[in-house]
Amino acid sequence: MWPLLALVLGLAVGSFLNVVIHRLPRGESVVFPPSHCPACGHRLSALDLIPVFSWLLLKGRCRYCQAPISPRYPLVEALTGGAFLLVAFRFPPSLEALFAFLFFAFLIALAFIDLDTYELPDGLTYGLLGLGLLYQALGGKLAGGLEAAFRSAGLLALVAGYGGLVLRRGRDAPKEHPVGTHQVHLAALLGAALGGGVGMAAGFFNWALNARLGKPLALPDPLTLGLFPLALFLRSDPLQALLDGLLAAGGVALAGGLYWAVRDRLVPPSPPLGAASPTGEHREEEPVAMGYGDVKLLGALGAWAGLPGALLALFLAALFGALFGLALGQRKIPFGPYLALGGGVAFLYGEALIRAYLAWLGL
Numbered sequence: 001m002w003p004l005l006a007l008v009l010g011l012a013v014g015s016f017l018n019v020v021i022h023r024l025p026r027g028e029s030v031v032f033p034p035s036h037c038p039a040c041g042h043r044l045s046a047l048d049l050i051p052v053f054s055w056l057l058l059k060g061r062c063r064y065c066q067a068p069i070s071p072r073y074p075l076v077e078a079l080t081g082g083a084f085l086l087v088a089f090r091f092p093p094s095l096e097a098l099f100a101f102l103f104f105a106f107l108i109a110l111a112f113i114d115l116d117t118y119e120l121p122d123g124l125t126y127g128l129l130g131l132g133l134l135y136q137a138l139g140g141k142l143a144g145g146l147e148a149a150f151r152s153a154g155l156l157a158l159v160a161g162y163g164g165l166v167l168r169r170g171r172d173a174p175k176e177h178p179v180g181t182h183q184v185h186l187a188a189l190l191g192a193a194l195g196g197g198v199g200m201a202a203g204f205f206n207w208a209l210n211a212r213l214g215k216p217l218a219l220p221d222p223l224t225l226g227l228f229p230l231a232l233f234l235r236s237d238p239l240q241a242l243l244d245g246l247l248a249a250g251g252v253a254l255a256g257g258l259y260w261a262v263r264d265r266l267v268p269p270s271p272p273l274g275a276a277s278p279t280g281e282h283r284e285e286e287p288v289a290m291g292y293g294d295v296k297l298l299g300a301l302g303a304w305a306g307l308p309g310a311l312l313a314l315f316l317a318a319l320f321g322a323l324f325g326l327a328l329g330q331r332k333i334p335f336g337p338y339l340a341l342g343g344g345v346a347f348l349y350g351e352a353l354i355r356a357y358l359a360w361l362g363l
């Protein structure tokens with residue numbers, strides 16, 4: 001009974017996710033108006049809204065105007081149903097299973113919105129992060145969840161930092177005011193050299209200083225990122241130094257990202273009036289520089305599945321990305337859907353996969 005119940009619930013949730021995927025990026029309400037045909041505007045009846053089956057019965061066409069309906073709709077429904085079914089096989093009916101359903105609903109919405117818009121909405125990435133922390137808190141593991149979230153986010157923030165540095169051929173990135181990737185890289189360096197708390201404090205101090213001074217002061221990336229590997233070996237335990245650096249970087253990255261997410265909601269993202277503002281010229285570049293969508297998503301995955309789970313998700317995402325990339329050719333595909341897929345696998349089967357791998361290594 002339980003798997004069947006989960007499947008039906010998943011199909012229904014998938015139908016709702018189609019609405020979320022379509023409307024959320026447009027800033028429209030996900031509850032009103034009721035579903036209608038995008039071609040003819042006819043309001044859809046209950047008979048048109050049975051997940052998967054309506055689409056099959058109507059042979060993929062609108063009942064009222066015969067316009068073709070994208071196979072994406074039944075696909076999202078079937079995918080959500082399938083994910084919920086796997087959750088039911090993995091967890092008995094419990095609060096844990098309910099959280100797992102939410103986890104997959106968020107991942108599927110994020111994956112398809114990223115496919116459509118090349119963006120991972122902050123509401124969903126931070127929502128998933130918050131739910132993951134709540135999930136850990138209920139198990140008495142809030143501190144561990146937060147640490148894993150910071151380290152996972154910090155890892156991808158540094159990968160992005162080095163990637164950007166290579167793409168710019170070693171030149172510094174434009175500085176953001178009051179907080180941006182420079183503060184993240186500073187936190188990583190000092191975190192690795194002096195401990196996670198010190199690194200995070202340095203990043204936040206730099207941020208506060210910039211806010212106070214009204215200009216973006218920061219150490220250049222070639223310096224902070226260049227010294228980071230050396231800082232690891234200042235400490236007796238380079239692995240701990242790495243974990244501390246990632247912790248500090250991720251903490252500042254997630255906090256800075258949250259600042260921009262809230263700010264963009266309060267202040268419309270148009271350039272401020274008056275050329276004297278140091279922020280004006282870089283305003284356009286912020287979504288790229290401190291966009292960090294994948295960083296926030298991996299942070300959220302860390303909160304749910306721990307640092308090993310997030311590492312596995314990242315590895316699987318890179319693997320899937322390479323395989324699908326080869327299969328699909330040159331078409332540009334965002335990384336978010338692969339991360340979501342890797343995260344889903346890591347959440348359900350991570351421990352088993354890691355245990356099997358260690359056994360295979362003979363550990």
Ligand SMILES: [Zn+2]
Nearest residue numbers: 037040062065
């Ligand atoms: Zn129609």
